[in-house]
Amino acid sequence: MSTTEVAGYDLVVVGSGAGGGTLAHALAGRGLRILVLERGHEVPSEAENWDPAAVWQALRYRATERWVDGAGEEFQPYTHYNVGGNTKYWGSVLYRLRREDFGEIVHRDGVSPAWPITYEELAPWYERAERLYHVHGDATADPTEPPRGPFPHAPVPHAPAMVRVIEGLRAQGLHPSPLPLALVDPGLPGGCRLCNTCNSFPCRIHRKGDADVCCVRPAVQAGVTLWTGARVTRVLTTADGSRVTGVEVERDGRTLRVEAPLLVLACGAVNSAALLLRSATARHPRGLANSSGLVGRRYMAHLATMMQGFHPFRPNDTVFQKTVAINDFYLRGPGVSYPLGQIQSQGRTHGIMAKVVGDTWFRGTVTWIPVWAYDAWVARGVDWLAMSEDLPSEDNRVTLTEDGRIRLTYAPNNVGAHEQLVREATRMLKRLGFWKVMTASHRAKNTTHQCGTLVFGRDPARSVLDTWCRAHDLPNLYVVDGSFFPSSAAVNPGLTIIAQALRVADHLRRTVLRLPEDAATGTAAAHSA
Ligand SMILES: Cc1cc2nc3c(=O)[nH]c(=O)nc-3n(C[C@H](O)[C@H](O)[C@H](O)COP(=O)(O)OP(=O)(O)OC[C@H]3O[C@@H](n4cnc5c(N)ncnc54)[C@H](O)[C@@H]3O)c2cc1C
Ligand code: SF4
Numbered sequence: 001m002s003t004t005e006v007a008g009y010d011l012v013v014v015g016s017g018a019g020g021g022t023l024a025h026a027l028a029g030r031g032l033r034i035l036v037l038e039r040g041h042e043v044p045s046e047a048e049n050w051d052p053a054a055v056w057q058a059l060r061y062r063a064t065e066r067w068v069d070g071a072g073e074e075f076q077p078y079t080h081y082n083v084g085g086n087t088k089y090w091g092s093v094l095y096r097l098r099r100e101d102f103g104e105i106v107h108r109d110g111v112s113p114a115w116p117i118t119y120e121e122l123a124p125w126y127e128r129a130e131r132l133y134h135v136h137g138d139a140t141a142d143p144t145e146p147p148r149g150p151f152p153h154a155p156v157p158h159a160p161a162m163v164r165v166i167e168g169l170r171a172q173g174l175h176p177s178p179l180p181l182a183l184v185d186p187g188l189p190g191g192c193r194l195c196n197t198c199n200s201f202p203c204r205i206h207r208k209g210d211a212d213v214c215c216v217r218p219a220v221q222a223g224v225t226l227w228t229g230a231r232v233t234r235v236l237t238t239a240d241g242s243r244v245t246g247v248e249v250e251r252d253g254r255t256l257r258v259e260a261p262l263l264v265l266a267c268g269a270v271n272s273a274a275l276l277l278r279s280a281t282a283r284h285p286r287g288l289a290n291s292s293g294l295v296g297r298r299y300m301a302h303l304a305t306m307m308q309g310f311h312p313f314r315p316n317d318t319v320f321q322k323t324v325a326i327n328d329f330y331l332r333g334p335g336v337s338y339p340l341g342q343i344q345s346q347g348r349t350h351g352i353m354a355k356v357v358g359d360t361w362f363r364g365t366v367t368w369i370p371v372w373a374y375d376a377w378v379a380r381g382v383d384w385l386a387m388s389e390d391l392p393s394e395d396n397r398v399t400l401t402e403d404g405r406i407r408l409t410y411a412p413n414n415v416g417a418h419e420q421l422v423r424e425a426t427r428m429l430k431r432l433g434f435w436k437v438m439t440a441s442h443r444a445k446n447t448t449h450q451c452g453t454l455v456f457g458r459d460p461a462r463s464v465l466d467t468w469c470r471a472h473d474l475p476n477l478y479v480v481d482g483s484f485f486p487s488s489a490a491v492n493p494g495l496t497i498i499a500q501a502l503r504v505a506d507h508l509r510r511t512v513l514r515l516p517e518d519a520a521t522g523t524a525a526a527h528s529a
Contacts, residue, residue, distance in 0.1 A: 003248075003255045009035040009225075010513075012247060012260035014232045014275075017085020018497040019480035020266030021211030021219070022132070026505035029222035030515050035258065036216070036224060037249055039231035040082035043212070049204040050197040052350035061089065061202060067270075068401060069444070070409030077270070077408075077447045083228060084212025085268065086448065087494065091199035091322060091347060092182040092208055094135045094498075095491035096126045099146035100331060105487075108338045108417040110391045112487040116457045116467045119146050125499040125506075130180075133209040133498060137180035144327040145177075156186050156194070159318040162345065165382065166324060168432045179325045179344060180495075182209025194320035199347035211498075227251060234279045235263065237474070241283025244477045262476050262512060266501070269299065269483040273398040273453035274406050289454070289471035294464050296398035299410060300390040300452040300488035303341070303418035305441045306357075307425055308349065308381040309434030316382055322347045326428070330490060333420055340421035341388030341490040343428070349383050351375030357440045382434070386425045388418035389490040398453055410444050451493050454483035468507045469500065476512075480504050 011027065013020045016038040024036050043061060048054035055061065063081045066074045080086050099119040105112040123146075129135075130152050137151035155178035158166060169176045184207040185191025192207035206213050220226050227249075234248040236257065246259040265272045273296040277287035287295050326343040333340035351374035358374065359367050391413050399407045412418075426437045442448075457463025460472035469484050471477040480501040482493050489496075509515045 003257055005257050005259070007259040009033045009258070009260055011035070011262045011264065012037065012258055013264045013266060014247065015085060015266035015268065015271075015481060016083050016211065016216050016226065017266060017268065017481065018087050018211050018494050019482070019501045020264065021084060021087070021215040022129075022498045022501040023264055023266065023480050023505045024224050025132075025215035025219040026502050027509065027513070028219040028224045030509075032513065032515075034219075034224045035260075036219075036226045037230040037232055037247070037258070038083055038226060038228050040080070041228045042083045043088050043202045045204055045206070049202045050195065052197065052352040055197075055201050056350070056353045056356050067406040067408050070407070070411075075445050078442065078445070079268065079270075079447050079450075083216055083226070084210050087210035088202045088208075088212060089200050090208075090210065090494060091492075092210075093179050093322070093344065093492045094130065094133055094182045094209070094495040095180055096146055096148070096499075097489045097491060097496050098144045098330065101487065101489040101491075106338060107389065107391060107414055108336070109414045112389055112391060112489075115486050116463075122496070122499055122503065123148065125503040126495065128502050129495050129498040132502075133182040133214050133495070134184050135180050135182050135209065135495070136186065138178045141175070142177035142325065142327050143175045144330045151180065156181050156183065156320070156323050158323045159320060161316060161318045161382075162321060162323055165345075165432060169326065169428070172428060172431055174326055174328050174428070176324050176326050179323055181322070183207065184209060184213070196319045196321075196348040196350075198320070199322060232267070232275060235265070235275060235288055235477070236279075237281060237283065237288065241281060242474075244474050262508070263478070265477070265479045266481040268481050269450040269453045270398050270406060270408065270447065272479055272481055272483050274400060276454070277398070277400050278404060284473075289464055289473045289477060291473050292461055292464055294394075294455060294462075296453050297394045297396070298392040298452045298455055299396045299398055299408065299450065300392055300485065301410070301446050302390050302449040302488055302490070303388040303412055303414060304446055304449070305386045305418070305422050305439050306346065307384040307386055307422070307429070308378070308438045309384070309429035309432060310377065310381045310436040310438060311434050312380055314433075315379055318348065318382075320347075321345055321383060329421060329424055333417070333424065336420070338417060339389065339490065340417050340424065341386060343421070343425050344385045344387070346383035346385045349378045349381065351378055354378050381438070384425060384429070386418070386421045387490055388414055388421050390414060390488045392452055392455075392487060408447070412444055449482075449488070449493050451482035451485040451488055454479050455486050456484040457486065469504045478504060478508070
């Protein structure tokens, strides 16, 4: 296969999701020649976007590649390759980490390490991230809310049935608060319709606050070049291994070498680590940026259990249900000194989704239950998610198989605290009068909240990236996806990835690119790092 050389870009960004899309947008329109390489394509606007059978049964938008687990078993990861990355399917719950999450926290089964930056250092970019992604919320209601100003938009109102649930939770002495949600003009003409196919579905009308809508589209309008169907297979370095020179890309059956004085990876925590491992050279035999030996290690993903409170005589007419959080057990559980995690209301489960989960649950032995029976069941259920922190372990890691595929070796930890959270949530739902509480979990195969594989820190022996997400070993290589997390915390990761991408973009603008603060246009040339 012949190789074509491509040059002339000041900055190449690999991946167009939460990290890459945001960073490209933040540096767009300033005279820089920016190229975004995205292995997937744009998600088409089509009827299937909101069809539970297409999304949950046919897995129409899921990545089709297979990874292997630590035991060598193949599985299809819960991830998506397309413009906007996984943000196209997210539930739009955009939390700041709690202030305490930036410090060391003792958990039931171990220690959640401190971050090398404080909440206060990241707070200005959290604020910008919330504005950029249209986040709606209430800064006064959550007992764990870190110090902050008001949200850019008022919270999404609760549906009447959820108001009754919230009253019941308050009667239990709990402090339910509005979920912070990234939605464009919810409930307004032309805005988000507050429908029941949001979490795990792409938005057919582009009113979800995702990286495609909020960043990639406007960045392309501002002059950023986006190549779709462009899979980066290697990061290239100089002969002495001291700097990155560009990337090798496969596109339309051709291999291209794209040169770049400055390279930002944002492939997601698993793929960025795999890419660095795949890029090993004689100078970097263990993979690029891997002098610490930590590339791919400390993979985390949250312990998450989907829960449903069921009552046979209480039909649930709520359409948009995902508006409430309970953080009372976030910092410590009842009667214990350690954290349990968070409980969130979820989008409505559809019968077909319940059947897919049910069929897996019964391990394929009870597949005869018809969809209408599941429909009748879920019409009487209220859906929740219980989520706990996953603690970093060097044995939970991304490696490559001999034929270059991704191997994800992972054993969940902090399981006792999570089980306690599920028990608390079950008690809470029973007190609300639900007859039955159902639970289901993706367990070790949940890759949706992947993070931690290229940890950032101050000590090059104990981290891969510095506090600006620059590789300690390679001065012109940055990584801005979920891989930099030293701990997973127990809130959704997206806003923190976005805030750090904005912080890194500002750093690049000031130091490496030396662009003026407010230049919206111009011809400022990029200087190499
Ligand atoms: C169903 C679902 C619901 C979720 N809900 C929430 C939520 O409510 N709140 C929240 O905060 N988080 C949520 N998440 C998680 C959130 O989407 C991720 O944390 C976030 O998108 C990660 O950002 P990222 O930049 O690390 O990676 P991604 O957003 O996944 O972007 C990575 C991009 O890189 C591309 N890529 C990968 N490899 C290559 C390569 N070799 N060459 C070129 N391109 C490549 C991918 O195609 C992708 O576009 C959810 C995730 C899922 C799947
Ligand atoms: S209309 Fe609103 S609730 Fe429905 S998918 Fe789009 S963003 Fe989500």
